[in-house]
Amino acid sequence: MQISKRADVPDLDVRRVRGNVIEQRQISPDGYHLILARDGVDVEAGRLVTLHGRSLVEDRSYTVVSGERDEHIEVLYRLIPTGVLTPQLAALQSGDTIEWSGPYGQFVLRDPARPIWFIATGTGIAPCRSYIRTHPNLDITILHGVRHTAELYFRDEFSSYKYHPCLSADTAPDCHSGRVTQRLKDIHCPLEAHYYLCGAYEMIYEVQDMLLDKGVSPDHIFNEGYYYRLDP
Ligand SMILES: Cc1cc2nc3c(=O)[nH]c(=O)nc-3n(C[C@H](O)[C@H](O)[C@H](O)COP(=O)(O)OP(=O)(O)OC[C@H]3O[C@@H](n4cnc5c(N)ncnc54)[C@H](O)[C@@H]3O)c2cc1C
Missing domain, CATH: 2.40.30.10 (Translation factors)
Known part of the structure; x- marks a missing residue:
């Protein structure tokens, strides 16, 4: 109907x-x-x-x-x-x-030919998988923040991309300890890239400010807020 x-x-x-x-x-x-x-x-x-x-x-x-x-x-x-x-x-x-x-919704890829950074918390990784299954040749850097390794959903499908799993309440040899915002502090963010932020609003606000401080244009930042964080 x-x-x-x-x-x-x-x-x-x-x-x-x-x-x-x-x-x-x-x-x-x-x-x-x-x-x-x-x-x-x-x-x-x-x-x-x-x-x-x-x-x-x-x-x-x-x-x-x-x-x-x-x-x-x-x-x-x-x-x-x-x-x-x-x-x-x-x-x-x-x-x-x-x-x-x-x-x-409106959280579609604006320009698949550009370098893309996808920064997510929790289930906010969902659109990233949708993007790479649709456009397998994307130049994409993925930062995914979760509490425990079990929440690194679909991680096997991201292994051929630039993938940065971040654990806030766990440690694992191939993961960064701490939130995505801590990881982002140490990385160079190319100004020509498009940045897609998805998941907890708290992360989105913080990452947006960090990207603007690094000189990224607000026109290159796209957001999809899902929820306010329940966990400390
Ligand atoms: C545009 C948009 C897209 C969304 N896409 C997804 C998605 O792909 N997958 C998904 O799991 N959720 C997604 N959500 C959140 C989803 O719509 C629901 O809010 C969520 O599933 C909880 O529903 P509920 O009725 O069980 O809990 P509710 O009774 O609505 O909420 C209970 C509490 O849970 C918090 N909460 C909601 N979602 C989460 C979460 N994922 N992690 C931690 N805390 C949360 C809320 O802030 C609220 O305080 C999306 C939300 C929006 C606005």
């Missing part, structure tokens, strides 16, 4: 469907990879879908983690045990159905 278009994304062909759950994989203690039948809906890399709960106040946004040519629509989410929608999502099994709509 076609539904009315959101004012901020006037050109998108938004559809609402009741789709089949193809598969649900728990990929970390609280990370889930949910795979939904595409139902003929095209979703550009970096755009999002709304997963619909039992009523309007339970609807939540999720950036797709799938590439444009992938057979299914995929999302990555963190289960918030006290949250409204994610406990409902975590109960889904293959063959169940869920209402979803999309595409929405």
Whole structure:
């Protein structure tokens, strides 16, 4: 069914469907990879879908983690045990159905030919996977900040890129200790690159200030804020 278009994304062909759950994989203690039948809906890399709960106040946004040519629509989410929608999502099994709509959002790649820096916390890594599955030859540098190694979602798919995993509550031989902001302090940031920041708002505000201090133009910085951090 076609539904009315959101004012901020006037050109998108938004559809609402009741789709089949193809598969649900728990990929970390609280990370889930949910795979939904595409139902003929095209979703550009970096755009999002709304997963619909039992009523309007339970609807939540999720950036797709799938590439444009992938057979299914995929999302990555963190289960918030006290949250409204994610406990409902975590109960889904293959063959169940869920209402979803999309595409929405604006966090698409502006220029895939440019050097790209993707700086994320937690599940904010989702659009990065969507980008590289859609554009495999990107010149991309990835900084991913999480608490524990188990939350370095899809890390095997990032290993052929310039990948900087950062752990704030753990140590591992091939990871940086500390937040992405600590890692960013020590790195040269090319001024011609485009910077995509995604995840916790606190990280986005801090990284934005750091990039501006390093001389990056505000026109080269793009943000997708997901949440305010629950953890200290
Ligand atoms: C544009 C956009 C895209 C988003 N894309 C994703 C995505 O791809 N994957 C994803 O997991 N979430 C994503 N989110 C967050 C998502 O929409 C929900 O807010 C989240 O899944 C929690 O929903 P809930 O109903 O279970 O919890 P709620 O009852 O809505 O919230 C409970 C608390 O959890 C916090 N919270 C929400 N998400 C997280 C998180 N990931 N980590 C830590 N704390 C969090 C909130 O700040 C809130 O205080 C996105 C949000 C926006 C605005």
